[in-house]
Amino acid sequence: MPHATTLRMKPGAVLVFEGLDKAGKSTQLERLKATLDPTAITYAHMPSGESQFTRLLYGLLENVPPASGLAKQLAHLSCHSENMPALVDATRGGSLILDRWWWSTMAYGWFGGGIDPNVLSESTFRDLISSIWAPIRADQILLFLNPFEDDLNNNDEVARGYQELALDHPCAHLVPAMDPDATHEYVLRFLVEEGLAGPAN
Incomplete structure (x- = not known):
């Protein structure tokens, strides 16, 4: 595999990092940012997204959540909707790497019993x-x-929800439990083997 710093994402590629809280997603995304060629890559955390409105709303949801699970998930979806034009634009000129997708809404909102x-x-x-x-x-x-x-956000039902969603999506791949260095190498190898990244030159 080429050295990490020589890798560039394929234009138009959409890669999603999903899963349970405190499972290493943020750590691996930060390491990916530090090793991939940054040319034409958009990294987006959902639902905080790219706009001031959605960042403020996400902060409110994290710090002063509504009592209703449905209200919380609808607020998340409003952030998703608000950010959609920017996400689509990102795929037209480059690649998009998402920290959470709609799966989180289903896993925590539906399977987790919030609705x-x-x-x-x-x-x-x-x-x-x-x-x-x-x-x-x-x-x-x-x-x-x-x-x-x-x-506190994690429970068996949320994990089961993710597993059920993965069964319906052949493009989903469970990341093995490894230390951060080994996981980073796994992610880079995965990008190359799946054709999402290749040599920058």
Whole structure:
């Protein structure tokens, strides 16, 4: 495999980092930023995204969350919708790397028990998510399901939700439980083997 600093993302590629909180996603994204050629790559954390409105709303949701699980997930989806034009633009001129996708909305919002099915059905919730995310298709999804420390947001149902979503998406790949250095090498090798990255020159 080429040395990490010689790798460049393929134009138009969409890579997603998903999974449980405290499972190493942020660490690996920061290491990826430090090793990939930065040319024409957009990194986006969802749902805080690229606009002041969505960053402020995300901060509010993190610090003063609504009592209703449905209200929280609808607020997340409003951030997704607001950022969609910028995400689509990013794929036209370069590559897009997403820190969380719509899977988090389903895993934590639906499977995690945050939404009362008597208020909103799963099919209606999925239809709403699909309509918002229709413009973006992930080429590959790296799924992190091995937390390195406890987090109150994680539970068995959320993990099960991620596993069920992965079964329906052949482009999803479970990242093995390894130390950060080994995981970084795994991610870089994965990008090359899947054709998402190659030599910069």
